[in-house]
Amino acid sequence: MGIAETYSRGRRFAIERPFALVLAVIVVVLLGDLLRGLATGQTQFADIGTLVWDGLMRGLVIGLAGIGLSMTYSILNFANFSHGDYITAGAFSGWATTYLIAGLGRADIGALLLVGAGGSVYGGTLGIGVLSTPLAVVAGIVVSGGFAIALSLAVDRTIFRPIRNEDGITLLITSVGVAFALRYLMQFVFGSDVRGTTAQPPSVSLYFIDGTVFINAHDITLLVVASALMLGVHVLLQRTKLGKAMRAMADNKDLALITGISTERVVRATWIIGGGLTGVAGYMFILWKGTLGFNDGWLLLLLIFAAVILGGIGSIYGAIAGGLVIGLTASMSVLWIPSAFSRAAAFVVMIVILLVKPSGLFSGRATA
Amino acid sequence: MSVRDDFTDRIPGGDAGLIVLVLLATYLAYVLAGFVLGYTLRGQLNSIATLTFYIGVFAMLSLALNLHWGYTGLFNIGIVGFMAVGVYVTAIVTKPTYVAGGAAQVGGLGLPLWVGILAGMLAAALLGLVVALPALRLRADYLAIVTIAMSEIVRFSFLSGELQQFQLFGNRVGFGGGSGLILDFAPPLEALLRGVGLWDAYLGFVDAFQVVVPRNPKPVVDGLIYGLLLLGFVAAFYWLLKRTGESPFGRVLKAIREDEDVANALGKNTDRFKIKSFMLGCALMGLAGILWLVPQGAVTPNFFRPRVTFFVWIALIIGGAGSNTGSVLGGAVFAAVLYQGPRYFQNLVTAVFPNFDSPSGFGQAISPLISQFDPVPFLLYTVDSIRQLQLVVMGLVLIWLMHNRPEGMLGYRKETASVIPLSRPKSMTADGGDDDSVRTDGGVDAAAEGGETDE
DSSP states (O other): OHHHHHHHHHHHHHHHOHHHHHHHHHHHHHHHHHHHHHHHTSSOHHHHHHHHHHHHHHHHHHHHHHHHHHHHHHHTOSOOTTHHHHHHHHHHHHHHHHHHHHHBTTBOHHHHHTTSGGGSSOHHHHTOOTTTSHHHHHHHHHHHHHHHHHHHHHHIIIIIGGGTTSOHHHHHHHHHHHHHHHHHHHHHHHOSOOEEOOOOOOEEEEEETTEEEEEEHHHHHHHHHHHHHHHHHHHHHHHSHHHHHHHHHHHOHHHHHHTTOOHHHHHHHHHHHHHHHHHHHHHHHHHHHOEEOTTHHHHHHHHHHHHHHHHOTTOHHHHHHHHHHHHHHHHHGGGTSOGGGHHHHHHHHHHHHHHHOTTOTTTTOTTO | OHHHHHHHHHSTTHHHHHHHHHHHHHHHHHHHHHHHHTOOHHHHHHHHHHHHHHHHHHHHHHHHHIIIIIIIOOOOOOHHHHHHHHHHHHHHHHSOOOOTTSSSSSOOOOOOHHHHHHHHHHHHHHHHHHHHHHHTTSOHHHHHHHHHHHHHHHHHHHHOSTTSSEEETTEEEOOOGGGOEEOOSOOHHHHHHHHTTOHHHHHHHHHHGGGTSOSOOHHHHHHHHHHHHHHHHHHHHHHHHHHHHHSHHHHHHHHHHHOHHHHHHTTOOHHHHHHHHHHHHHHHHHHHHHHHHGGGSEEOGGGOOHHHHHHHHHHHHHHOTTOHHHHHHHHHHIIIIIISHHHHHHHHHHHHSTTOOOOSSHHHHHHHHHHHOOOHHHHHHHHHTHHHHHHHHHHHHHHHHHHHOTTOTTOOOOOOSOSSOOSOOTTHHHHHHHHHHTGGGHHHHHHHHHHHHHO
């Protein structure tokens, strides 16, 4: 009887949700392949450890930047395609500060402010790193957040506010225009070359079952900064009046208005929090990977969208969790497929989630 | 608003007249600028050919996008992916088979170009189907993100080393990875003329053209004739989409755009209509991509960056979504003013100041301005990096349009879904007068009218 019941339930599941079943089969096959690789010694545990760590770092950056995107998506109700260029703008402003402080007196100020455009100064030569030049890095983090806040408020005031009541698609198209203008203005000023920004940071090697996993100082910095900021946002949203207002706004705009919540104040707070996190995420991303180009934020944007959709639009925990899933997918996919497709794998995960659960993993929990 | 409506009403030939008028004005501006530059006749003809080429491709692409967005309301920002698939499949089908030691790293199937073009369009349509099946049931902004992610997946696939070469039907073929593919087969114009047996006549015409351009006239003539061919394709796209839009199928599409639930409630399987419309548009995008890139002789995956998609969007929004005339106009204006215009302007400046030595970076450009109030290096740097600044301008134009004229140049002209005109018959007497004046061939008229009423 028990078996029959299980069987009929399984049958119903297979008929009602064929995609989920196919998905489960694929996951089992992939895991089986991985276990076979581990058993035969083709894949080492340490390799997997390295990939997981790499994916975790990537996921933290995506999650941190995704919080801002998710908040504007739910409160202002549009997909902001200029978000990626806020990341780049934050990164450039922060790195200009870091270069200036780390290299003052050692190189031309103009070259430092332009983050070594055209190979005039190299971050490696200046010895930039969180342990070697801590003050410059901290100042860079602060400036990147501040600049991204100022930028997002300025863009909102001049561009998004006049068309606040238009539909989401109009705002989306406008944000594409903002993205274009920002990105190529940055290319105009900072040049199109990808530059190395940091000296080789000191790292520790951890013994892990059958090999070593290297963890460097910038990984730790990213982990600490991202976790602290995520925790901060959590406290802000759950414990403060502003956070309550924001959650109310995301949940039901009309109801929030009736209760006397000022729309523009909440919108401003959204841009401040989202913009600040985005700018810092941009800075940390560059610190972690060690190179900076004018396209970095745009290239990250689609992964951030994937994370936000994966987690459910409007949920900051969803954005964080989605970021980690997307980051881990992009990093670990090389275990099964060629590395050229790692980004494609992250997109495929997003599309699969849209098929199986279109409202995202943390659906129905607006900004909470 | 009413002034512009009057203006478009008064142009002879209506919409077609407006398009011709804008094209003529654009050409006139370019030719005048060419005179200022002191271009030779060859230079003038070349610049006209290039301009026509871009007008053609952008008009075709924005027409195809209009089918998606203007007619059906599908927010597709993966245009470039469909173009890429069209071009690459055409290349694989049409490239000559691999011979060891040849210039090309990989071969193709060696079939005629028309087979390749059909295969490319089919492949683009099938990719459209694959994207549409999961995405169409989702919100518009999800479809947007899925399509742009798809276009990036396509680009990564063509970039990847794993698909650089593989075996297909026993032939060594491939996508060539990051270095791209050489399209070592006859370009579309030559293939077309050979196909209809006019190639020798064409070569004779090229020889005769030596009267106008004495030395090596073939590239010039090729460019001009290919431009004309593209304009022919634009006309064909326009006709096809107009027919589609006015057919019962098109009426359902417009109903979906207005209110999908109502269309559904009326018993139309909206998903199926959306998928068909999406696939048709994707096939047309593939064709436009083929006509754009195959004559270039080579193709690399990084051409297909998302920015090309947004170029097409800007073109459509300039012209006005929902209107085919607007799409063509938008394509023409975008190509002439935003796409080719700044490059032409750069040539102008380079011609006027032939030995200008622009600073290599922003730092060298800005420091004289700050220290000595000398704006010249900054201006030179600005002109030198006009290809980046033109994208800034495009972004600003897009923002401006969304603020001030979201309906585009022609206004969001909703082509009504009804078969009979819904407006009040205001010009009865004028029609009667017309009938009077052409009563001499009234019999033919009556027959034509009878045919219409029968429908």
